[in-house]
Amino acid sequence: MKILILGGGGREHAIGKKLLEGNINIILYFYPGNGGTKLIGSNIEKKCSILDLAMFSKKNNIELTIVGSEIFLVQEVVDLFQFYQLNIIGPNYYSSRLEGDKIFGKSFMKKYGIRTPEYETFDSYNEAKKFLKKKNNPLVIKFNGLASGKGVIIAHNQNDYKKAIKNIMIENKFGKNGKKIIIEEYLNGKEVSILSIFNKKRIIPFLSSKDYKKIGNNDCGLNTGGMGSITPNPYMNSAMWTDFNKNILQPTFEGLISEKLTFLGFLYFGLMIYNNKIYLLEYNTRLGDPETQSLLPLMKNNFLYMLKSFFYEDKINILWKNYSSCCIVLSSLGYPEKYKIGNCISNLDKLEEPFYIAGARKENQQWYTSGGRVLNVIGIDKNIKYARENAYKKINNIKCNNLYYRKDIGLY
Incomplete structure (x- = not known):
């Protein structure tokens, strides 16, 4: 079986490795991929449009494509693949707006009574500035489009407000979609990520992260694309699961069906526990990064069989190991702003599994950094305390002068 995975980070390396478990007779292709994906499959080296990718899939008899990165979704890759009758896992463009257009997503939440922080939207810099003059409390200011996890700013005072809206709306720090912003109530609580499968008939949640x-x-x-993750989330107790199912998941499902936002793919709930209630901050319409990297090692299912069942089964049962995992992201020093690449990484070939390459390449038997987020190191144990200790112990064996990582992943 030939499978194409779209994306070039640690998430895509993790998806590829999980697919190979118990399925040695599959051939993996990645676009654009990275040094890690090249070890387990073939990277498409040349620059491709989504039409090029569809034609590649036709020519090479690709049986299944999995969209990892959201960038491809807003380029309408699913619509095009479906036009050519190619099997692909991910939402069409209309449904992907839940993530790609945050104002659309918030309007959906409001319409279907999904608990979310209070918010206002603005397409005028002057109107936003006028609104903020009356405020003196922390607020969340969001860029409307995709920003690789970096388009959310927590502003605490007038100086922060002015800087945030100027960066987004005047200086176009995040591109043309910065012409519209969301100003949202700030909730000081505990964040939770819940990834799930949506197969048009049910939403099946994974473990919390x-x-x-x-x-x-x-x-x-600064916000990043993610510096680490733990699974399961210790704050997601049975009461919070009940609240999530009743006030977030069920009305989301009803809204998706009512609005015809149906697809075969993944749905990510970005949540906040605040005053013993759970709030939905955002949707993503693909697997999260780095949550995928801490989730997949705990999944018992044959991942390929589970994905194939998207197309013909009503019910999908997901089984999990009774363990905890901790993913630590190693990044290039300076990320998420300016950073240098091409730095030598030693002992990477001796690193104990599981781990995933995010931004590194191999040349003449030597590894070098090639991106902002470089490596995802995973620790697993019955207890999160020992899972994180295992992850940090593995990191100690990696040598590179230009790598940075947080020291507190899994502590709270």
Whole structure:
């Protein structure tokens, strides 16, 4: 069986490795992939449009394509593949707006009574500035489109407000979609990520995870694409699961069906526990990164069989190991702003599994950094305390002068 995975990070390496478990007779292709995916499959080396990818799939008899990165979704890759009658896992463009257009997503939540922080939307810099002049409390200011996890700013005062809206709406720090913003109530609680499968008939949640988005220890500094994750999330107790199912998952499912936002793929719930209630902050319409990297090692199912069942089964049972996992992201020093690549990484070939390459390449038997987030190291144990200790112990064996990682993943 030939499978194409779209994306080039640690998530895509993790998906590929999981697919190979128990399925040695599959051939994996990645676009664009990275140094890790090249070890387990073939990277499509040349620059491709989504039409090029569809034609590649036709020509090479690709039986299944999995969309890892959200970038491809907003380029309408699913619509095009379906037009050519190619099997693909992911939402069409209309459904992907739940993630790609945050205002669309918030409007959906409001319409279907899904508990979410209070918010206002603006397409005028002056109107946003006028609104913020009356505020003196922390607020969340969001860029409307995709920003690789970096388009959310927590602003605490007037200086923060002005800087945030200027960066987004005037200086176009995140591109043209910054013409529209969301200003949202700030909830100081515990974050939860819940990834799930949506097969048009049911939403089947995975284990809960906790994502560490900020670059610095104690959740300080700039937002990133994620500096680590733990699974399961210790704050997601039975009461919170009940609240999530009743006030988030069920009305989401009803809204998806009512609005015809149906697809075969993954749905990510970005949540906040605040005052013993669970709030939905955002949807993603694909697997999260780095949550996928801490989740998949705990999944008992044959991942390929589970994905194939998307197409013909009503019910999918997901089984999990009774363990905890901790994923630590090693990044290039300076990420998420300016950073250098091409730095030598030693002992990577001796690293104990599981681990995933995110931004590194191999040349003449030597590994070099090639991106902002470089490596995902996973520790697993019955207890999260020992899972994180295992992960940090593995990191100690890696040598590179230009790598950075947080020291507090899994501590809270």
